[in-house]
């Protein structure tokens with residue numbers, strides 16, 4: 279194909295219907311239709327509500343993206359879609375649409391990994407120096423909390439650790455509810471924490487004791503933290519004290535941020551990789567960015583943070599990852615793949631058509647130029 | 648295209664003749680199946696002599712079965728139909744899936760009496776639509792719109808009415824219904840799938856006490 283392929287990416291792993299269009303590493307459109315408002319009254323993402331919204335938003339979002347990118351469907355070199363991980367019913371809407379579109383146009387289809395897509399978001403950033411490998415990547419959202427060792431975006435991503443219970447974003451949502459704040463919890467906790475003392479209450483840091491670190495050095499746990507916050511509030515209420523909401527919010531947030539940054543930088547040190555890439559919607563949290571930047575600077579590690587519009591779930595990162603796969607000579611996926619809600623991060627592309635790869639007279643990578 | 652039960656894709660010509668009608672039964676695997684089924688069916692479409700020539704007989708409409716059916720699978724076919732249509736720049740015609748099942752019954756044995764199309768709606772419920780013949784446009788006439796009936800009540804509710812339990816929908820039959828609707832300038836159902844149930848979600852009450 280080409281080293282500057284025009285790719286449309288479809289992302290429906292959670293509550294954002296994301297359609298992205300890229301030409302190689304150039305971002306042409308990052309169109310997102312979110313069903314977040316519809317989930318607000320339920321206090322969290324409801325898979326069936328998300329899947330219904332994806333179906334309704336899909337066609338208008340594709341049309342908006344094409345208009346913004348000023349390209350026609352016929353011009354596309356490939357279609358890309360998230361195969362997993364994510365909510366199965368939501369993923370399947372995107373997969374159905376991607377297959378319908380690819381077959382309709384007679385274009386190759388690339389089924390890719392959502393988490394690796396978050397890493398690819400970084401290469402779509404204009405004027406920044408190219409992402410240096412290897413890098414440690416910390417991906418934090420309402421759906422996942424993962425620590426990765428990325429040696430190569432298209433061939434070698436290792437999962438170091440992930441959450442064993444709630445995702446960090448979920449913890450924000452749940453603690454916001456405990457504090458009587460609306461969904462989504464991240465920005466609400468941030469607002470409530472203004473003026474609060476992050477050191478007022480020492481909430482537990484999950485999986486951070488020496489005994490936990492042996493087995494779960496890079497894993498996260500936020501469910502105990504949420505319970506600790508609830509218990510602390512109940513004790514104060516039982517004692518007739520006024521709840522210092524700003525202090526609780528700031529101290530809770532500090533506990534989350536501390537664990538995330540400590541474990542990420544531990545991975546950087548252990549692996550001898552002084553580079554940390556942040557991704558996922560929770561990166562919108564200013565305190566997380568501040569602490570990560572400050573503590574990384576102390577140990578001489580660089581931190582990369584893509585623009586927030588590329589940190590939250592989006593189709594551009596999916597298109598961007600597929601564009602890299604194409605440029606590196608990878609064959610399209612067969613049409614037989616489905617949704618894999620627990621797709622491991624090592625599977626960067628799903629169902630690559632290896633038969634046609636063997637038939638190819640020259641590895642496509644050699645033709646690039 | 649219809650994924651309200653199994654996965655089905657059909658193709659009919661301008662004259663209504665079936666050119667292809669393929670399916671994969673079973674409720675699982677709609678997402679896996681739909682692309683290959685589409686490809687198989689397109690292989691039966693009239694195609695230009697060479698890549699440089701325009702298509703002599705391009706596809707003009709895409710018909711989507713809108714259910715009822717288990718939601719997760721149902722949406723896959725509708726999403727695929729819409730995206731496929733977008734790729735070809737043609738409209739999507741929404742078709743109630745039971746209409747297609749009823750049309751096949753009418754075409755094969757032209758029942759004189761009303762009959763009910765029944766499909767499994769999960770959660771011990773059955774989706775039921777009662778039909779009687781076809782209307783002036785050739786479209787099965789639903790005398791009772793689709794409702795969900797608890798399986799335990801089906802006998803009592805339907806009484807002596809003839810029941811036809813359907814486990815597969817034909818893509819070509821969905822296309823034939825759409826062709827008749829287009830000819831008559833009619834809209835058979837809205838753009839929302841025939842969910843018949845609200846999303847399964849509870850609005851949370853006040854925060855739960857976390858006991859010591």
Ligand SMILES: [Zn+2]
Nearest residue numbers: 396419558591
């Ligand atoms: Zn994500």
